[in-house]
Amino acid sequence: MAYGDAPILIKRVKKVQGHAHHGGAWKVAYADFVTAMMAFFLLMWLINTTSPDQKRGIADYFAPASVSQSTSGSGALLGGTSLGETGPKSEGSQSVVQQLAPEAPPKDKSSKSSSDSAAAAAEQQAMRDALKRREDDEFSSAAQSLKQAMQTLPELAELSKQLLVDQTPEGLRIQLVDQEGRAMFEPGSAQPNARARLLLQTVAKVIVQLNNRITIAGHTSASLKPVGDDWNLSAARANASRAILQGAGVNPDRVYQVAGKANSDPLFADDPTLPGNRRIAIVLLREMPVLPPAH
Numbered sequence: 001m002a003y004g005d006a007p008i009l010i011k012r013v014k015k016v017q018g019h020a021h022h023g024g025a026w027k028v029a030y031a032d033f034v035t036a037m038m039a040f041f042l043l044m045w046l047i048n049t050t051s052p053d054q055k056r057g058i059a060d061y062f063a064p065a066s067v068s069q070s071t072s073g074s075g076a077l078l079g080g081t082s083l084g085e086t087g088p089k090s091e092g093s094q095s096v097v098q099q100l101a102p103e104a105p106p107k108d109k110s111s112k113s114s115s116d117s118a119a120a121a122a123e124q125q126a127m128r129d130a131l132k133r134r135e136d137d138e139f140s141s142a143a144q145s146l147k148q149a150m151q152t153l154p155e156l157a158e159l160s161k162q163l164l165v166d167q168t169p170e171g172l173r174i175q176l177v178d179q180e181g182r183a184m185f186e187p188g189s190a191q192p193n194a195r196a197r198l199l200l201q202t203v204a205k206v207i208v209q210l211n212n213r214i215t216i217a218g219h220t221s222a223s224l225k226p227v228g229d230d231w232n233l234s235a236a237r238a239n240a241s242r243a244i245l246q247g248a249g250v251n252p253d254r255v256y257q258v259a260g261k262a263n264s265d266p267l268f269a270d271d272p273t274l275p276g277n278r279r280i281a282i283v284l285l286r287e288m289p290v291l292p293p294a295h
Contacts, residue, residue: 135286138210139172142284146174146206159199171212171286174203176241177267177279178221184280190236192244196280200241203282204248212284213256216242219279222263222272235260241280256285 050058143165150160162182164175176199178184184196192200207214218234218241238258246252266272267279 131287135171135212136167139167139284142172142206142210143167145209146203149202149205153202155198156202159195162195163199163203168283169286170215170283172284174206174282174284175267175279176200176203176282178275180275183275183278185237185278188233190233190240192237192240196241197244200244200280201248204245204250207245207254207282207284208249208251210284211254212287213254214245214250215257215259215283215285216245216255217258217281217283218260219265219267219277219281220263221266221274221277230262231260233260234262237280241282245282 047055146163146165147160150156150163159182162177162179162184164173164177166173176184176196182195184192184199186193216238218236218238220230220234235258238260242255242258246255263272263277266274266277268274268276
C-alpha cells in the first residue's frame with residue numbers, strides 16, 4: 001500500500017461534567033421527606049397538647065355532616081316522608097318544614113306593659129315640667145308688671161311696701177299687709193278702706209291677664225285684747241276682697257277658695273302680734289295637667 005493510501009482515523013472524546021449519580025433529583029426527594037417529617041412531628045405535638053374535647057371538635061369538623069348515619073329512609077333529608085301528589089305543599093313537606101323551623105319565643109306581656117307604663121310616666125313628667133316652666137315665666141312677668149305699676153303711679157308708690165309678691169309651690173302669691181299706722185281694715189271691720197281698695201284693684205289688673213284659678217285668705221294678728229271672733233273676721237275680710245276683685249274684672253269662676261285663717265298662720269312667726277301678720281293673701285294656683293282615668 002502506498003503511503004498516501006493509508007486510512008485516516010478520527011478519535012472523538014466526550015467530556016462528562018461530573019458523575020451521573022450526582023444529579024439534582026435527590027434534592028427534591030429529600031425536601032419531600034423533610035416536609036413529611038415536619039408534618040408528622042407537628043401532628044404528634046398537637047396530639048399531646050390538645051384536650052379530648054378539642055380532639056373531638058377537630059374530628060367533627062372533618063367528619064362529613066351531610067352523610068346520614070342511618071341506613072333507613074328516616075335518616076334522609078325528608079325524614080322518611082314523601083312529597084305527596086300535590087307538590088311542595090303536601091303533608092310530607094309541611095311536616096318537614098314544621099320540624100326544622102324554630103319556634104318563636106313567647107312575648108313577655110308584663111315587660112311590654114311595664115315599658116308602656118314607664119313611657120307614659122316619662123311623658124306625663126315631661127308635660128309637668130313644660131307646664132311648670134311656662135307658669136314660672138308667666139308668674140315672673142305678672143310680678144314684674146305689678147311692680148312697675150306700683151312704681152309708675154304716684155298714688156301707689158307709697159303703698160309699694162305693703163305689697164309682697166313671691167312664688168311658692170302652690171303658685172304666685174300676692175300679699176297685702178298692714179304696716180304700723182297704715183292698716184287696710186279698721187279694727188274689727190270687714191270692709192277694706194280706700195288704701196286697700198286701690199291695692200286690690202291694681203292687683204286685679206294683673207290677675208285678669210292670666211287664666212289661673214285663685215284662692216283668697218284673710219289673716220289677723222295675735223292680740224292680748226281680742227276685738228272679736230278672728231275666724232269670722234278674717235273670713236269676712238277675704239270675702240270682701242273677693243268682691244272687689246270681681247268688681248275690677250276678675251271672672252268669678254276663677255275663684256277656687258275663700259278662707260279665713262285668723263292668726264293660725266302668721267307671716268312673722270317670731271312675733272305674731274306684729275301688724276304685718278294682718279294681711280290678705282291672694283294665690284294664683286299652678287294648673288297641673290289632667291291625668292288619664294287609669295292613673
